[in-house]
Amino acid sequence: MSAAAECRPDARDKAAGVTRYAADLPVPGGTLEAVLVRSPLPHAEIVGVASGQARAAAGVVAVVTAGDLPPGLAGRRVRDMPLLGRGVVRFAGEPVAAVLARSRTAAESAAALVDVEYRELPAVCDPVAALGPDSPRVHEAPWGYPGAVVAAGSGPNLQSEVTDGDPAAVARALAGAATVVTATYRTPAGHQGYLEPQAWVAFPPERGITRLWGTTKSPYRLRDQIAACLGLRPETLRVEPAPLGGDFGGKGGVCDAALCVALARVAGRPVRIVLRSDEDLTATDARHPAVIRVRIGCDADGRLAALDFDAIFDGGAYAAAKPVPSVNLHGALDCALGYRLPCYALRSRVAYTNTVPKGHMRSPGAPQAVFAVESALDELAAAAGISALELRRRNLLTAGEPDGYGHCWPEARGRETLDAAVAAARRLPGAAPPGVARGTGVAVYARPTPTPGPTSLSLAPLPGGRLEVGVPVPETGTGSHAMIGRRLAAELRVDPSRIVVRQMATTELPGDPGVGASRVTAGLSRAAAYLAEAWRASAQDGPVLVTVPAAAEPPALSYCAQVAQVAVDRETGQVTILELVSAVDVAAIVNARAHQMQIDGGAVMGIGFACIEDLREDDGQVLASNFGEFRIPAATDVPALRTVLVDGGKGVGPANVKAVGELTNVPVAAAVANAVADATGVRVRQLPITAERVYWAIRHRGRP
């Protein structure tokens, strides 16, 4: 393959500032700009909205409130969120009114003139408290919402509860275990931190079709969710995703998109909503904070006896941002994966609180759950007098043996991956300076690469002998469009320069579940094979469309093992990561550079989660409301990163791939916490691992 072909086809346009993202798209003259008026209070009755002054302001066309919109509720699975606050607001930041004006400036000025009267209600902003009997109710009867997964009369403020495993067996096993540790771990609210705020342009229906442009990673699901919310037929909605300026799970939301469609219908003109960066950080689907209690035990030989995992996630004021059927977080539900576990019990509850609705972020639930379990494993090792490494070696799953859930994986390469990571860790030269303690920590994460799912693709001839492949999902940055072009070229045995990739609207292809769950590479590369076959079977002089069913093959298991070496300044508590090794269990790699960037980008995001990032929710307010306060890693915050690819794995699909996009961001926090413990003897159980937390932990060591 030529060097030129190795370059992403969208690279030049992106570097030259030519690529148009949602907020860059030219809009027709007459498009109205919408600015949202948001509640400052976490829980309040909306007594009244006085919009006269705003409506009279220059350039303002309308001020819309819930009463002007259809009553449908929005949501990706549970439809519990109104488009604009209706009678009550349930989180600080919930939109209550939309100002439509001829210019952005006019809309913003007028929004300041909208006077909303609230009667404050008691708020509950802590998920543990929310589940308690006397807590204020965020929703009176959440089981009544379409898609709700909680039963009538279930405990207060419950969005979802999943229990699994055998608590009685676990209790017996722990009672008989040689060593047991119990510990509680806490992680804060975070945000996907993409640099492109969400943006939407919706058109009023024309010849029965409503067009919507915007920042969606799952255009078909969005279409269906908006249709359900507004009572439209899905085929009348034409969703055209723009290339995304980062996603990481945060651009699957439906509420603002549905609102934009509804506003365009009310106004009879195109409407554009472009969120400000601070609105995006404070009012769109942030990462679930977690409180996770782990009990774990082993026998005298260091073999795991049982795992008891109890997680409470803060789901925020609406469950609307969560897409999966359980309305829970798979990272928590998968907590018993990867190791040989005779028995486990897990309970994962997601609570309603009066805080910003929480959604999905890069392996949802896993960064939190793995921080807890991998930290607990180290604590167990220390209590049992075994090395943390050895405890893992003895218990990592091997091929063909059942995991904690009783599932046998044809391939389970945890030990090789861990050993590779450890072997690659550099012996750091010299001694630590006085007052600085060095330490090493490991953590392991096992993640399924899902079976390739259903999708659709099209292929059409272009003048000059080129071919245009139509794809149903947007380019979120991973290089998926480049990947599909290359795979198709390989399948058709043509030069990649002959393939042009085109983003299709939802009316042009049957469907795809959307970007997420690390399914794109496997799914689309498999679809490329179907498409190539259909093309070869056709006359090759006109468009060909394939609908690809989900594969029948089983998922594959991939491991990521990380070794963190840190230096801790005892006087200040500052933790410096000297080196982070990521060993990744791989099969075939479609594009080496894109694959490596997922590894590096994931590791850096993991470092952010481990050491830097905190949205700082406090009493229902998000205090870190801009990128100056919600810091994400800068170029100078990246330590030496090393990658080891453990070749020879068995992937999924004809491309034989293992997913890598939601892998290396997960074990970092535990690896760092374990390294800090190794260096200082103190255990930090709350993220982020700030200098101050380490400082107090060192000073309070030995005290209860």
Added chain:
Amino acid sequence: MAADTRFVAPTTVVEALGALRADGALAVGGGTAVGLLLGHSLIDPRVLVWLGRIPALRRITADGAGLRIGAAVTLRELSRHPAVRSALAALATSAALAGNPRIRSVATVGGALAHADPRQDLPPALLALGAVVEITGQDRSRTVPVDGLATGVMETVLQPGELITAVRIPVLPGLRSVYLRFTPGSTADYPTVAAAASARRDARGRLLSVTLSLGAVGPTVLAVPEAAALAGERTPSAASVAAVADAAARRARPVATRLGSAAYVRAMAAVWARRALTACLARDLVGSPS
């Protein structure tokens, strides 16, 4: 935002002062603070008076005993100036680390001082180096020490119609200075604590003066006069240095912010005061300041 807001770009200080007499007039240096406040509709000035075109404010000149830095000199220019780099290391360092390269391209010394954010990098370095701030009004000029300028968070002694026109810093032989900033989270963030120290020695290596100042430990930049007591010894003992560091911690008036609790910031004040003094007093580097 009234459509009739005016923008003026005077070329002399006298013109600028005249323009600032207008109701609702606001001086603009690099515009980073004003641009931010305007963009978020937090201010509504009638006149913006841009100082970037006044040559007299853009110069760094040597005058007798030191440097005179025009108020519209940018942080980038300051950090690159040969005299600043060779004689005023703490200032060069603080100007080179403040913000990011884009901020430093345009942010001015005068603008930074007028903004009076306690987390800024420049004030502790300027204070430790004995800088004074020249303020010019319609009919008078006055000079205040750096720690006499800010009276609180984003509050200064500047009266309406007054302009910071220069910062004057002595340049003395045998002076060594350091600036340290503690950024335990993201290195791109504001410092949790900042410390600047200077030490001047005579030809025989005897300490003539020692200064210490801290940033981000209270509502304004903090001078630690106890550091002066270290002069007179050739090699101040670790205990003496620690005593000054403790004094610094006692003087600090931190409030809890996302960068740290008050107790932690106070503890770090002592640690970084000690580290700055130790670095400054070290005699391993002969001749050149750190």
Added chain:
Amino acid sequence: MTIIRFGLNGEPAQVHAPVTASLLDVIRGLGLTGAKVGCRIGVCGVCTVLVDGLPVSSCLYLAHCANGADIWTAEGIARDKPEVVEAFVRCEGMQCGICTPGQVVAAVAARAELGRAADDTQLREYLIGNLCRCTGYATIIEAAKAACDGR
């Protein structure tokens, strides 16, 4: 509102701009959308442009301060210094691309400021204010280094 005149990517430009407008507003109003609206507080770098050769947060830069200035955006750099854009293409110094125009502009500024021998540490410090959420920065630094080296 008055007229401001400036050089934009090597060509003269003039616009009516309110006094309170930012340079970012003006540039995007002229149809050049390479500079993005991001954090709007000068921290993230997606709005980076060159003003008289120096990198600036255009979101905070008052348009009227640009009167008479020489402004370059990524679009202009792509024509005038295509080797910088090629460095980013070759090194694949991007993923989603939202920060990339700003990185390209910053790389041009880094080249002028640091020269050919700019090392990894210097480049990371120079690009400290150009955030990226996707790549983990390695390929961006590689691209910036290639741009400085003139490779």
